[in-house]
Amino acid sequence: MNKALLIVCLAFSLIARAAAPDSVYLFSYSTSKNNNKNGLHFAWSRDRETWHEIGSEFAFLRSDYGRWDTEKRMIDPYLMMGGDNLWHCVWALNEHDPVFAHASSPDLINWNRQTYNYVSPLDGCLKPVIDYYQGNYTVIYAVNSGKYYNVSTHDFKSYTPSTQIASYAYPSTSVIIHLAGGNAKGQLHRVAWSDVEKLIKAFENKKYRNTRNAENSSGDAQRFAGLKEVTATIDLYPERARPISDLLMGVFFEDINYAADGGLYAELVQNRDFEYTQQDKLGRDANWNASYAWKVKGDDLEFKIDSAKPLHQNNFHYATVSTTKAGAKIINTGFDGISIKRGEKYDFTFFANSAAKTSLRVLLTGRNGQTLASSAVTISGSAWKKYSAVMTAGMDDDSAQLEIEPVTAGVFSMDLVSLFPQKTFRNRKNGLRADLAQTIADMRPRFVRFPGGCVAHGDGLGNIYRWKNTIGALQQRVPQRNLWGYHQTAGLGYFEYFQFCEDIGAAPVPVVAAGVPCQNSGVGGAGQQGGIPIWEMDEYVQEVLDLIEYANGDAKTKWGKLRADAGHPKPFNLKYIGIGNEDLITDVFEERFAMIYKAVKEKHPEITVIGTVGPFYEGTDYNEGWALANRLNVPVVDEHYYVSPGWMIYNQDFYDGYNRNGSKVYLGEYAAHLPGRPNNLETALAEALYLTGVERNGDVVSMASYAPLLAKEKHTQWNPDLIYFNNSQVKPTVGYQVQKLYGIHSGTKYFPSLINVSEHKEEVRNRLAFSAVRDSSSGDVILKMVNLLPVGTKTKINLRGLPLKDSKALKIELTGNPQDKDARPKESSIEIKDQFDLEILPYSFVVIRIKTSS
Numbered sequence: 144m145n146k147a148l149l150i151v152c153l154a155f156s157l158i159a160r161a162a163a164p165d166s167v168y169l170f171s172y173s174t175s176k177n178n179n180k181n182g183l184h185f186a187w188s189r190d191r192e193t194w195h196e197i198g199s200e201f202a203f204l205r206s207d208y209g210r211w212d213t214e215k216r217m218i219d220p221y222l223m224m225g226g227d228n229l230w231h232c233v234w235a236l237n238e239h240d241p242v243f244a245h246a247s248s249p250d251l252i253n254w255n256r257q258t259y260n261y262v263s264p265l266d267g268c269l270k271p272v273i274d275y276y277q278g279n280y281t282v283i284y285a286v287n288s289g290k291y292y293n294v295s296t297h298d299f300k301s302y303t304p305s306t307q308i309a310s311y312a313y314p315s316t317s318v319i320i321h322l323a324g325g326n327a328k329g330q331l332h333r334v335a336w337s338d339v340e341k342l343i344k345a346f347e348n349k350k351y352r353n354t355r356n357a358e359n360s361s362g363d364a365q366r367f368a369g370l371k372e373v374t375a376t377i378d379l380y381p382e383r384a385r386p387i388s389d390l391l392m393g394v395f396f397e398d399i400n401y402a403a404d405g406g407l408y409a410e411l412v413q414n415r416d417f418e419y420t421q422q423d424k425l426g427r428d429a430n431w432n433a434s435y436a437w438k439v440k441g442d443d444l445e446f447k448i449d450s451a452k453p454l455h456q457n458n459f460h461y462a463t464v465s466t467t468k469a470g471a472k473i474i475n476t477g478f479d480g481i482s483i484k485r486g487e488k489y490d491f492t493f494f495a496n497s498a499a500k501t502s503l504r505v506l507l508t509g510r511n512g513q514t515l516a517s518s519a520v521t522i523s524g525s526a527w528k529k530y531s532a533v534m535t536a537g538m539d540d541d542s543a544q545l546e547i548e549p550v551t552a553g554v555f556s557m558d559l560v561s562l563f564p565q566k567t568f569r570n571r572k573n574g575l576r577a578d579l580a581q582t583i584a585d586m587r588p589r590f591v592r593f594p595g596g597c598v599a600h601g602d603g604l605g606n607i608y609r610w611k612n613t614i615g616a617l618q619q620r621v622p623q624r625n626l627w628g629y630h631q632t633a634g635l636g637y638f639e640y641f642q643f644c645e646d647i648g649a650a651p652v653p654v655v656a657a658g659v660p661c662q663n664s665g666v667g668g669a670g671q672q673g674g675i676p677i678w679e680m681d682e683y684v685q686e687v688l689d690l691i692e693y694a695n696g697d698a699k700t701k702w703g704k705l706r707a708d709a710g711h712p713k714p715f716n717l718k719y720i721g722i723g724n725e726d727l728i729t730d731v732f733e734e735r736f737a738m739i740y741k742a743v744k745e746k747h748p749e750i751t752v753i754g755t756v757g758p759f760y761e762g763t764d765y766n767e768g769w770a771l772a773n774r775l776n777v778p779v780v781d782e783h784y785y786v787s788p789g790w791m792i793y794n795q796d797f798y799d800g801y802n803r804n805g806s807k808v809y810l811g812e813y814a815a816h817l818p819g820r821p822n823n824l825e826t827a828l829a830e831a832l833y834l835t836g837v838e839r840n841g842d843v844v845s846m847a848s849y850a851p852l853l854a855k856e857k858h859t860q861w862n863p864d865l866i867y868f869n870n871s872q873v874k875p876t877v878g879y880q881v882q883k884l885y886g887i888h889s890g891t892k893y894f895p896s897l898i899n900v901s902e903h904k905e906e907v908r909n910r911l912a913f914s915a916v917r918d919s920s921s922g923d924v925i926l927k928m929v930n931l932l933p934v935g936t937k938t939k940i941n942l943r944g945l946p947l948k949d950s951k952a953l954k955i956e957l958t959g960n961p962q963d964k965d966a967r968p969k970e971s972s973i974e975i976k977d978q979f980d981l982e983i984l985p986y987s988f989v990v991i992r993i994k995t996s997s
């Protein structure tokens with residue numbers, strides 16, 4: 144235990160023991176502050192007169208129901224000790240849903256999974272209270288009309304139907320207590336003093352950890368005032384080398400921040416299918432409709448959206464254009480303009496029909512209206528047909544637009560209007576933007592996870608990412624609302640994801656929903672209580688099995704044939720599949736996860752399933768998720784945590800105590816977050832420092848991916864990200880440099896080492912980190928050192944007989960001011976021998992690559 148915490152605890156226990164009562168009053172309550180989102184609080188008293196709040200507004204339990212912005216509310220919690228020696232808490236969630244929440248706890252500190260229980264009538268569920276009698280719990284609640292009802296249960300899982308009761312039967316067991324923060328309504332309990340002591344310790348502990356985790360470089364001048372250069376000795380133990388995962392460094396791709404359409408997917412026409420709808424943005428943008436990004440220039444041209452004779456039932460809308468005379472144009476403005484490069488060829492394609500022959504000019508025009516490229520297309524026939532033209536750009540322009548100009552009067556319809564550069568990544572048709580894809584490939588990721596994130600499990604059942612909707616001809620793919628508030632064409636679909644993985648030599652790691660939508664869903668029921676109906680689950684399970692056949696099946700199988708038809712007869716060599724994404728671990732989740740997991744395990748034992756353990760490094764979902772993974776022997780689980788640099792500094796040993804024989808970990812989403820959410824040298828160094836611990840535990844942590852990967856400037860919903868971009872530039876961050884250095888300089892064996900630092904203070908010692916790995920394919924040994932201190936570190940490295948092939952080693956150094964956003968690694972060559980000195984600059988990450996002879 145840390146010294147400061149020890150002193151707090153000792154002082155506390157001395158005071159407490161001096162006059163410790165046997166039992167005290169405990170008051171449980173919530174307040175309406177922060178729209179009722181502050182959770183369950185406690186206060187204690189010896190005499191019911193003087194009350195001591197355990198932390199002001201400190202939450203011992205929070206509601207997990209519904210969306211972050213509007214829900215997650217705990218209204219009128221009611222707490223009681225049950226006949227099963229567990230504390231039971233029920234609470235109202237909002238003013239309208241006919242649902243109450245329940246959670247139980249053995250100690251009021253660790254809480255079991257929450258359930259959200261639907262009741263009738265459909266008139267809200269307010270002020271729920273619990274009554275207990277001989278093994279039976281009755282939950283009594285009010286509804287908006289003023290009537291009262293109850294439901295009964297033995298286990299808080301299955302309930303009797305609601306029964307109306309008289310209003311006088313509603314128990315008035317809650318009391319109002321005057322606290323320092325104001326009057327609060329809640330329940331009084333008589334509990335052992337030791338129970339309250341534990342609550343106080345839990346609060347103090349959390350407070351202490353929060354203070355430590357909040358440390359960042361802005362306080363370094365004060366924190367390290369007077370600190371002189373530190374010295375360190377590092378002894379390597381190559382003879383104790385142990386294997387680590389050869390898949391450790393990968394990428395997490397999610398269609399967030401316009402990462403797909405308008406981003407990695409090279410399509411240049413926005414809303415090419417006229418399928419943008421108000422629903423994409425939940426009605427929040429009146430202009431976001433089927434003609435978004437399209438406009439008309441000139442007179443005597445009517446442009447309207449039709450749906451009478453669609454190109455495909457999945458692509459319902461199309462545009463019909465009528466002109467009485469030539470001269471006007473229909474324009475697509477692209478995604479904030481279209482970036483065109485001189486001398487490059489662009490494929491224009493569209494589906495069109497026209498009863499009479501119609502001639503069109505297709506143009507790319509620059510920001511000043513000048514023509515950059517042009518071509519001609521003639522449409523004839525009233526059936527939908529695909530037309531194409533190739534245009535070569537005469538000039539660069541990052542704000543071009545696509546213009547379609549009828550040369551003759553008449554009427555025609557068009558859909559799937561597309562413009563692709565011929566130079567896509569690896570020149571694939573329907574391919575990826577070459578510069579962005581190359582920037583990802585440069586990180587040498589061993590795997591690519593897709594399509595998310597929250598996008599994988601979706602906002603409500605109807606929004607779950609269904610892989611079958613994203614394959615085949617573009618017109619048959621099903622576009623949908625992207626839960627990050629825009630439109631998803633599915634042009635970048637499962638085939639393209641698999642192809643990209645193959646192109647960059649990374650293992651594909653698709654993540655499918657575990658039969659439940661995002662825990663923060665606000666559509667179609669809140670939270671994950673809206674799991675896929677159990678009677679539809681067989682079909683859903685089959686869909687997951689079909690995905691494996693699509694990826695790996697013989698070209699003669701039903702799904703393997705579709706892959707072959709798309710141009711890839713050979714299997715994609717799928718080995719991993721993620722089921723679920725940081726889901727709430729509820730009964731609804733568990734039932735569905737187990738169904739999918741068991742079916743995949745039975746039918747495809749060759750596939751490694753990756754389960755999920757919630758969105759944090761602790762708490763109910765983490766505990767329940769791990770317990771479930773252990774029960775089911777899930778081979779790998781996906782952990783997520785976005786944390787402060789301070790958390791990374793003080794938790795480098797996070798995986799040291801993990802079970803070496805249990806499920807492996809995929810650290811699927813992580814990043815260091817500072818206030819204001821920059822991606823700067825400080826966050827990058829914190830990640831580099833934490834990754835030394837991940838490498839050390841590379842026998843348990845088999846995969847890791849920073850999140851999110853991509854973000855388009857001006858369209859970013861989440862910061863920080865690894866690679867920012869606009870239409871013509873790619874802007875990798877400092878964090879990217881760290882990921883790339885780890886990707887390129889990864890190893891397959893870990894060399895334990897002993898580090899001695901001249902300063903023993905925790906805040907100094909923990910800001911220095913080291914790891915050593917050996918890459919079996921090159922035979923090179925790679926040392927990584929991080930110094931997050933404002934002073935340099937003089938290091939003596941003892942390689943202890945490592946057979947050196949060369950007296951020179953490659954040194955790569957990333958250093959600067961913590962706030963730097965443009966620090967870049969610098970390479971040099973250094974002299975090394977069995978024992979050598981290395982100066983590690985303040986705020987720096989150093990990689991030394993050594994050639995060895997065995």
Ligand code: AHR
Pocket residue numbers: 397399595596597598724725758812850851861
């Ligand atoms: O990475 C951004 C989001 O963070 C992911 O979609 C989600 O899984 C997590 O909450």
